[in-house]
Amino acid sequence: MATMITSECINCGACEPECPNNAISQGEELYVIDPLLCTECVGFHDYEACAAVCPVDCCVTDPNNVEGEEALIGRAKAIHQDIQFGDTFESRFRKGDKPAPAAAKKPAAQPQGEPAAATAATAESAAPAAVERLEDESIEPPLPPADSWSIPLRCYKCNESFDFPVGRFMVGNVLWCPHCHKSMVVRDNVNYQIRTLLKDFYEGWEKDETEFRARRERELREFREKRAKELRDFENRRRQGLEKIKARFAELGDNYDAPGRPAKKGSFAWG
Ligand code: SF4
Ligand code: SF4
Known part of the structure; x- marks a missing residue:
């Protein structure tokens, strides 16, 4: 089924x-x-x-x-x-x-070079969301702090890669490759690109969540209003039902031909 x-x-x-x-x-x-x-x-x-x-x-x-x-x-x-x-x-x-x-x-087959811990974390994050999440309205995943990002770089000398924190990506700053210690200077305005990227991303994230929450609020409000109206209609139907049966009983009482009741003049009586 x-x-x-x-x-x-x-x-x-x-x-x-x-x-x-x-x-x-x-x-x-x-x-x-x-x-x-x-x-x-x-x-x-x-x-x-x-x-x-x-x-x-x-x-x-x-x-x-x-x-x-x-x-x-x-x-x-x-x-x-x-x-x-x-x-x-x-x-x-x-x-x-x-x-x-x-x-x-x-x-799953372990991807080459990928640490086992990373695979375990992926499987965990793919687990079904807990039902309780609806109650507290927490929304996953949380947004990491803006200064927690880093940019993966590849050293042009030793070809090894390393992560460099976005906050230190300023024009004129010297970057050191942790593998061969080759220094590199941030020459172009990557800093501006990073900040614009982060600003747009964080603003979009906020806007998205605000709209999502507003939509849920609106739909829940509409739902509650609909349920309240259904309840009012139901109660009205019940009141009408009560009135109807009271009226029927009143009618029955009015027309009840009680034993011993004097027959109306001119009417025919059996027996
Ligand atoms: S959650 Fe999916 S599989 Fe489970 S009852 Fe609903 S539709 Fe069916
Ligand atoms: S109201 Fe509709 S969309 Fe919402 S949980 Fe129920 S079936 Fe899904």
Whole structure:
């Protein structure tokens, strides 16, 4: 039973990055799930990750597309051929069981010359974002301080490379190659380029985040207003229902032909 997104979707986009299969994308009007990629998170979680983060609970199981665990784990294996799922994979069909170990990535071939620590860090950063992130609204990754950047340089004499902090890239400054100790002077105005680059980047980063947060605020406000209106309409329907039944009872009382009630003059009485 693949998961589907209903028309209640407010396009907040929270579900998209949570999907381990990249099955979610923005459709013409709302976010949509590709049923050929959705595994109901079988293989990764014992719950549907999109449903877990959706603020309006509009990621629901599709009653018209029923699939069993076997089909779903088969799909997960076909999509992620680099993952060994084993027999104790996570699955919503096994909810309540002792938690199964997370799916293990097959070790990737170590790139030549790349330190093992760097590869481990990459795998960690690719882990699915925690559901709790939605609560505190923290946005990853953080922006490094402007003076923490460095520029990779290659020494023209020994051809070795080394990192040089951007803050020291000033016209007239002497750079020393840490390998052969050859000195180089910063002649052109690279400093200006670096500062412009950093300024544009930091401003763009801020602007992007401000717009992103404003959009989320607006959508949440609209969503709350919609929910409040739905509640008011629902309450009004209930009031009308109560009025209606009261009116029906009043009508019944008015027309009730109680035993012993004198017959209206001229009317015909049986018996
Ligand atoms: S249920 Fe899981 S696999 Fe399916 S769309 Fe949602 S997050 Fe993706
Ligand atoms: S989390 Fe829910 S409301 Fe937000 S885009 Fe996904 S389906 Fe739509």
